Amino acid sequence: MTRPHPLDPLTADELTAGRAILTAEGLLTATTRFPAVLPVEPEKGDAAPDRRVRYTLLDTATGEARDVVVSLTKREVVSTEDCGPGQPAYLFEEYDLAASITKASPEWQAAMERRGLGDRIGHAFCAPLAPGFFGRPDETGRVIRSLTFLRDDESDSPWAHPVEGLIVHINLTEQRVIRVEDEGDVPVPPEHGRYDGVQPRTTLKPIEITQPEGPSFTVDGNEVTWEGWKLRVGFNAREGLTLHQVGFQDRSVLHRASVPEMVVPYGDTAPGRFWISYFDAGEYLLGKNANDLRLGCDCLGVIHYFPAFVADDHGHPVEIPRAICMHEEDYGILWKHTDLDGRAEVRRSRRLVISSISTIGNYDYGFFWYLYLDGTVELEAKATGIVFAGAAHPGTDHPHANEIAPGLFAPVHQHLFCARLDVAIDGERNSLVEVDVERVPMGERNPYGNAFTWKETPLRTEQEAQRFADPAKARVWEIRSAERTNRLGSPTAYQLVPRPSATLMAQPESTVHQRATFATRHLWATPYRADERFPAGDRPNAHPGGAGLPDWTAADRDLTDTDLVLWHVFGPTHIPRPEDWPVMPVDYSGFSLRPYGFFDRNPALDLPSGASDEHCSAHEH
Missing domain, CATH: 2.70.98.20 (Copper amine oxidase, catalytic domain)
Known part of the structure; x- marks a missing residue:
């Protein structure tokens, strides 16, 4: 593995090597996920710094999270520390999880039926959104909210069709709905939000940017x-x-x-x-x-x-x-x-x-x-x-x-x-x-x-x-x-x-x-x-x-x-x-x-x- 400059971004080889060190140390399980993996930049003036990576590890089964710093140079774990207040960033897989939990919820399904939208559940888009913080006793741990939008088909823009007043509160670790709010009976806006398919204008003449001798950098x-x-x-x-x-x-x-x-x-x-x-x-x-x-x-x-x-x-x-x-x-x-x-x-x-x-x-x-x-x-x-x-x-x-x-x-x-x-x-x-x-x-x-x-x-x-x-x-x-x-x-x-x-x-x-x-x-x-x-x-x-x-x-x-x-x-x-x-x-x-x-x-x-x-x-x- 070629050693990069201490300030260079992480490479594929380094990410693979760092994960291997975590595996060798027994820090990974089937439910371990990686919300954030960031380079640890060297201290100013350090002439020969370690190449280090900070891994935030989340156990999706328990919701427990910790930061682990790995030295790629020495191929060892440098430190392990439990994460303090706040939650790590969301995982991509949690977006799909939030949507599946929402759509499986009888309360959400009932709210859609009550609004006369039961036949449109198949194309519903359940947007996963960070909840902020309000100190509610039932919102502890890894929480996300979901708002519902409709689509006429899979290519339709969901943002044009919000289902107003329908909010699903989700505990991601326990994979359950905390509660469903269903307020109001505002009609779903019917007009589509597509921005493709517009006939392009033909009046613009080409602008060509060339540098025959190449760039100056x-x-x-x-x-x-x-x-x-x-x-x-x-x-x-x-x-x-x-x-x-x-x-x-x-x-x-x-x-x-x-x-x-x-x-x-x-x-x-x-x-x-x-x-x-x-x-x-x-x-x-x-x-x-x-x-x-x-x-x-x-x-x-x-x-x-x-x-x-x-x-x-x-x-x-x-x-x-x-x-x-x-x-x-x-x-x-x-x-x-x-x-x-x-x-x-x-x-x-x-x-x-x-x-x-x-x-x-x-x-x-x-x-x-x-x-x-x-x-x-x-x-x-x-x-x-x-x-x-x-x-x-x-x-x-x-x-x-x-x-x-x-x-x-x-x-x-x-x-x-x-x-x-x-x-x-x-x-x-x-x-x-x-x-x-x-x-x-x-x-x-x-x-x-x-x-x-x-x-x-x-x-x-x-x-x-x-x-x-x-x-x-x-x-x-x-x-x-x-x-x-x-x-x-x-x-x-x-x-x-x-x-x-x-x-x-x-x-x-x-x-x-x-x-x-x-x-x-x-x-x-x-x-x-x-x-x-x-x-x-x-x-x-x-x-x-x-x-x-x-x-x-x-x-x-x-x-x-x-x-x-x-x-x-x-x-x-x-x-x-x-x-x-x-x-x-x-x-x-x-x-x-x-x-x-x-x-x-x-x-x-x-x-x-x-x-x-x-x-x-x-x-x-």
């Missing part, structure tokens, strides 16, 4: 070099796409970057939706649900794909052949000036795109990291797919849901992503400063009323660094190096530039607020700790709350001249519209990291002139 395993950038591309079953050791012009920018969690809380009080608050990484696993990407559809241009391997429910490797797509794309003008004599200089921008897409139930999420020629890093999250809907009588005035098709109502909800940015601006010792634009009152400092300035506020501790974005003040957060200055004597720096959006709308007394406290601020900052990876804690599934960022930052640790990790929350708050049906156009959100005094001058002055390029000819039309 080079790839060595998982290491990428492109126009001054050097980084390692990673992937794991929980977070999906990760970036490591990101540097520009031989200077460090990021040690690690990822989106380790997102929460999708719903704002509807209906019985079938008030409890919905999916943690798509911690409950379902973004990486395990990653798409196999397709050229010309998901990616366009001269493409390099990275494969990924994840473990299935039984711990065996499964390949996602094209889990990550990388390509270059034109991005318009980077800089331009026309001199007084009419002579123009213009340089075109280009960016390196590294992307992955995951499908979690009805929604699809694209994560696109962009690297630019001027040293900027950007993340764009793209939410698309099919909105989650319930039913009501057509024309109903609903305070928490919009009617998007006759009788079909989509509730207001949020998609709140949390990026984890282990920054390393010219080294590991960094400090954090908030920068606001500020008006100057009329007076001696502003005699003409036109003056304004900026205000810098050091964020010295974890409590001080819990911040909100403020577009009225053009607020940014600056990460300054403690090890290097520019030619003007200022610390070299990068700025985190948010695209302001709403934070968690749920009330502080709600259980989703307690479980997703990370989403109540746009910014958190912590000193680096290897075991502080997931902002809602290791196991948000059925967790009562308080884990992750609120727990860690209670210590109010010092952030000055230290190894900083920033946690940035962003994402859309979605009031669905008819145009979102039957499939939703992409909703974009994200942020950027831009150099601020990191360079002494524009780092893109050496780009070739477009004026001598035949594609920039003045004779084009």
